[in-house]
Amino acid sequence: MPCPDTSMTFMSGRALPQAEPSPAHTPRRLEAQRSMASRELRAMPTKDGFSFMQSSSGSGAAAAPPGSLRRDGLSGAAGPRWFSDRNSGRPPLPPPRRSRLLRGLGIVVGRGRAAPAPLPVPVPVPVPVPVPPAARPARRRARARPGRRTAAGEGRKRRGGGGGFALPAPVRAPCGGRRCAAGGRRRRRDRPRPPPRPRGDGGSAAAMGCLQSVACKARVRREQIVVSDVSATIEPAATAIEESSPVVLRYRTPYFRASARVLMPPIARRHTWVVGWIQACNHMEFYNTYSDLGVSSWELPDLREGRVKAISDSDGVSYPWYGNTTETVTLVGPTNKISRFSVSMNDNFYPSVTWAVPVSNSNVPLLTRIKRDQSFTTWLVAMNTTTKEKIILQTIKWRMRVDIEVDPMQLLGQRARLVGRTQQEQPRILSRMEPIPPNALVKPNANDAQVLMWRPKRGQPIVVIPPK
Numbered sequence: 001m002p003c004p005d006t007s008m009t010f011m012s013g014r015a016l017p018q019a020e021p022s023p024a025h026t027p028r029r030l031e032a033q034r035s036m037a038s039r040e041l042r043a044m045p046t047k048d049g050f051s052f053m054q055s056s057s058g059s060g061a062a063a064a065p066p067g068s069l070r071r072d073g074l075s076g077a078a079g080p081r082w083f084s085d086r087n088s089g090r091p092p093l094p095p096p097r098r099s100r101l102l103r104g105l106g107i108v109v110g111r112g113r114a115a116p117a118p119l120p121v122p123v124p125v126p127v128p129v130p131v132p133p134a135a136r137p138a139r140r141r142a143r144a145r146p147g148r149r150t151a152a153g154e155g156r157k158r159r160g161g162g163g164g165f166a167l168p169a170p171v172r173a174p175c176g177g178r179r180c181a182a183g184g185r186r187r188r189r190d191r192p193r194p195p196p197r198p199r200g201d202g203g204s205a206a207a208m209g210c211l212q213s214v215a216c217k218a219r220v221r222r223e224q225i226v227v228s229d230v231s232a233t234i235e236p237a238a239t240a241i242e243e244s245s246p247v248v249l250r251y252r253t254p255y256f257r258a259s260a261r262v263l264m265p266p267i268a269r270r271h272t273w274v275v276g277w278i279q280a281c282n283h284m285e286f287y288n289t290y291s292d293l294g295v296s297s298w299e300l301p302d303l304r305e306g307r308v309k310a311i312s313d314s315d316g317v318s319y320p321w322y323g324n325t326t327e328t329v330t331l332v333g334p335t336n337k338i339s340r341f342s343v344s345m346n347d348n349f350y351p352s353v354t355w356a357v358p359v360s361n362s363n364v365p366l367l368t369r370i371k372r373d374q375s376f377t378t379w380l381v382a383m384n385t386t387t388k389e390k391i392i393l394q395t396i397k398w399r400m401r402v403d404i405e406v407d408p409m410q411l412l413g414q415r416a417r418l419v420g421r422t423q424q425e426q427p428r429i430l431s432r433m434e435p436i437p438p439n440a441l442v443k444p445n446a447n448d449a450q451v452l453m454w455r456p457k458r459g460q461p462i463v464v465i466p467p468k
Contacts, residue, residue: 220273222391225382226263229342232378232396232427233257239402239422243413248352249367249406251416254424256398259344260380267333272385275393276321276328277345279378280310280440284450289369290357291408294456296464300449308439313347313376313446320441322347322378343380349400355408358464359454365408365415372402378427379436395434398427444468 235254242250262275286298302308318324327345349372355365380394403420444467452465 220265220382220391224265225391225393227260227380227393229261230394230429231259232398232429234398234424234426236423239418241404241416241418243415246355246412247363248354249416250350250352251402251404253349253400253402255346255348256400256427257344257346258378258396259342260394261340261342262393264331264339264382266337267331267335269334270386271333273331273382274328274385275382276343277378278320278381278436278440279313279322279347279376280437281313281374281446282310282377283375285371285373287371288353288367290366291368292457293357293366294454296358296452296454298450299453300446301451302449308437310377310437310440311446311449312440312442312444316445316448319443349402358452359462367406367408369406370402370404375399377434390436392433392436395430395432396427397430399425
């Protein structure tokens with residue numbers, strides 16, 4: 001059956017327009033509601049004087065004369081086509097049920113007036129929409145440091161760096177003395193404090209500290225270098241005298257030997273370190289007496305007159321080092337591990353002294369005494385050739401003395417004999433680091449700076465061999 005017209009009129013004949021349907025009320029839904037209401041009306045008994053009849057259009061709608069509708073408070077110009085049928089014999093529709101029925105059709109009945117009621121608004125079913133969590137403020141995010149991977153970096157890698165999802169909150173690693181997320185200072189208790197590093201001569205691996213932590217640092221400190229097994233001795237043998245030549249007398253002193261084991265930390269790129277021995281002469285007395293004619297002497301003028309405190313005893317090639325074979329070790333960076341090596345050196349005297357006066361043309365032997373007293377200071381040094389930084393690792397002092405008495409009247413091979421002490425005083429390894437004088441690091445060395453002088457008892461001194 002067609003949908004009944006829901007427009008109604010007042011008793012005075014004025015009609016109220018129907019409220020604008022809600023967008024949610026589709027025509028299909030309204031048609032279903034009206035069809036249901038019509039079926040309920042057909043199943044209910046009508047009021048006395050009303051009956052259903054077939055409309056002229058063939059539908060099952062009911063018609064009613066205008067007078068009958070006015071008697072019930074309804075107008076015949078609107079609403080369902082009700083009419084009065086007194087011969088129907090059916091009981092009238094109770095007012096409450098009639099009101100509910102009309103309300104189902106969208107008709108509101110009041111005091112003598114009828115107005116269309118607004119259709120019920122369907123409640124929309126809530127659809128869950130994912131709400132992204134609020135992102136943390138930028139100032140509270142943990143900034144990623146080089147060499148570390150934060151939780152934010154991992155999330156950005158998993159999610160592609162964008163999209164509709166917020167990155168997870170960064171996970172802060174336990175801070176060791178740094179400021180934590182709460183704003184305070186947190187102290188790590190799971191890592192014990194390292195023991196204090198011993199200072200001084202070394203001798204144990206604890207003096208190096210953490211060697212691997214300086215793999216990329218150019219600065220190498222004294223406490224990072226370990227010096228062990230330091231040895232400095234002079235052979236206990238006596239000075240040997242040689243009279244094989246009719247021109248000169250030779251003597252050979254026992255050897256002074258020094259050695260040490262060194263552990264160097266890793267060296268940075270573009271840096272070169274050299275570890276080795278540097279030696280300087282602090283004092284020199286070398287006199288050869290020729291009867292009562294005079295004395296010849298080897299002298300270092302600057303040292304003798306006090307202008308310098310020491311003179312280099314280098315080999316004359318590897319300044320300032322004593323030598324360039326076993327005396328030094330060169331480390332070229334970068335090195336990624338600890339370097340272990342040994343450095344050693346030795347020194348002794350093996351001079352020649354003429355039997356005759358050095359300024360005479362005769363070969364008559366007149367030599368009566370040889371006396372020599374010489375002191376040295378030897379340093380174990382680590383030097384950065386790039387920055388010229390020097391680290392003194394060890395200091396040794398030693399002394400060599402020779403005293404030979406000669407009888408020129410005896411046959412060759414029986415003229416000289418050793419007097420005084422036959423064994424040398426052993427070197428001293430100092431517990432303090434003595435600084436290196438500037439002259440001990442540059443030219444000239446002692447061999448090139450020394451001068452052979454002839455000092456007669458009567459007359460002026462004569463330079464026999466000048467310095468080189």
